[in-house]
Amino acid sequence: xxxxxxxxxxxxxxxxxxxxxxxxxxxxxxxxxxxxxxxxxxxxxxxxxxxxxxxxxxxxxxxxxxxxxxxxxxxxxxxxxxxxxxxxxxxxxxxxxxxxxxxxxxxxxxxxxxxxxxxxxxxxxxxxxxxxxxxxxxxxxxxxxxxxxxxxxxxxxxxxxxxxxxxxxxxxxxxxxxxxxxxxxxxxxxxxxxxxxxxxxxxxxxxxxxxxxxxxxxxxxxxxxxxxxxxxxxxxxxxxxxxxxxxxxxxxxxxxxxxxxxxxxxxxxxxxxxxxxxxxxxxxxxxxxxxxxxxxxxxxxxxxxxxxxxx
Numbered sequence: 001x002x003x004x005x006x007x008x009x010x011x012x013x014x015x016x017x018x019x020x021x022x023x024x025x026x027x028x029x030x031x032x033x034x035x036x037x038x039x040x041x042x043x044x045x046x047x048x049x050x051x052x053x054x055x056x057x058x059x060x061x062x063x064x065x066x067x068x069x070x071x072x073x074x075x076x077x078x079x080x081x082x083x084x085x086x087x088x089x090x091x092x093x094x095x096x097x098x099x100x101x102x103x104x105x106x107x108x109x110x111x112x113x114x115x116x117x118x119x120x121x122x123x124x125x126x127x128x129x130x131x132x133x134x135x136x137x138x139x140x141x142x143x144x145x146x147x148x149x150x151x152x153x154x155x156x157x158x159x160x161x162x163x164x165x166x167x168x169x170x171x172x173x174x175x176x177x178x179x180x181x182x183x184x185x186x187x188x189x190x191x192x193x194x195x196x197x198x199x200x201x202x203x204x205x206x207x208x209x210x211x212x213x214x215x216x217x218x219x220x221x222x223x224x225x226x227x228x229x230x231x232x233x234x235x236x237x238x239x240x241x242x243x244x245x246x247x248x249x250x251x252x253x254x255x256x257x258x259x260x261x262x263x264x265x266x267x268x269x270x271x272x273x274x275x276x277x278x279x280x281x282x283x284x285x286x287x288x289x290x291x292x293x294x295x296x297x298x299x300x301x302x303x304x305x306x307x308x309x310x311x
Contacts, residue, residue, distance in 0.1 A: 001163060004058050004066045006030040006081060010127035011098055012072035013135035017043035018167050020053050025163070028058035041133040046140055063088040068160055070121070072098045075269035079107040086111055094160055096121050096145070100254060101269025102185050105148055120177045121145045122184055126251065139248070146174030182230045183240065186221045188270050190214050190241040192255035193291040196265065197298055199256065203249025206242055213287060214238055220285040224274050227281045259298050267295040
């Protein structure tokens with residue numbers, strides 16, 4: 001199977017390391033910098049065993065022949081990158097989006113992608129990019145995959161189903177991924193901006209001084225989700241987010257890492273997504289709005305840098 005992975009971040013390289021051992025896979029990787037030829041990277045698994053992999057740089061021909069396109073980018077980069085490569089893809093190419101936040105699916109459909117061929121991949125695995133060519137699998141989790149509508153038999157081929165089920169196990173297939181994605185969004189809304197603006201590890205958000213903010217965030221998200229026919233209570237969101245924070249207590253959230261490195265964050269697709277929906281529903285979400293403003297003010301780097309031009 002011809003596969004292109006767009007994005008050589010931690011998740012992109014983790015997926016590459018899981019797919020490359022399958023001899024039926026012909027995989028190409030689109031790195032942050034345009035490159036040619038074949039490149040080597042090292043993947044260290046959860047048990048500390050390291051393995052070297054060789055992967056070729058993606059070319060236009062790879063995009064044209066791709067049967068599966070795995071897009072592992074920051075939310076704000078997906079639209080810019082796919083605008084360039086979508087015209088090269090065949091109508092049968094399956095596009096799988098793997099990112100934080102929400103709103104990206106709508107961006108991709110607006111570019112002209114067939115909604116029946118766009119899936120979303122979520123993961124609870126932990127991965128750390130220790131260097132430009134080294135990824136470490138830091139935490140076991142699972143994958144969830146599905147579409148934004150009831151999947152038809154044309155949504156994905158049996159070959160893609162079999163490949164991903166074998167190579168990414170455990171993986172859960174969903175007729176509609178939105179409930180699962182909303183839950184992940186809610187968790188990120190509670191943990192990411194506080195860790196980013198307070199410069200704390202995930203586990204520190206459970207401190208009493210942050211409890212009221214977390215409670216208010218959860219309630220705001222619950223009210224907006226309900227308008228989108230996604231039902232979970234503010235208390236449920238709070239409890240789950242606190243459990244995740246405890247389970248990942250020593251971890252640095254992706255948003256905190258971006259702030260520390262003066263990189264654009266995904267705030268517009270996380271709490272910002274809630275704020276934009278709230279405007280449509282004419283609902284006030286002051287705590288989410290405040291955190292969007294705080295994160296935006298904290299980061300000096302502009303938010304419109306394209307993926308292609310990043311270092």
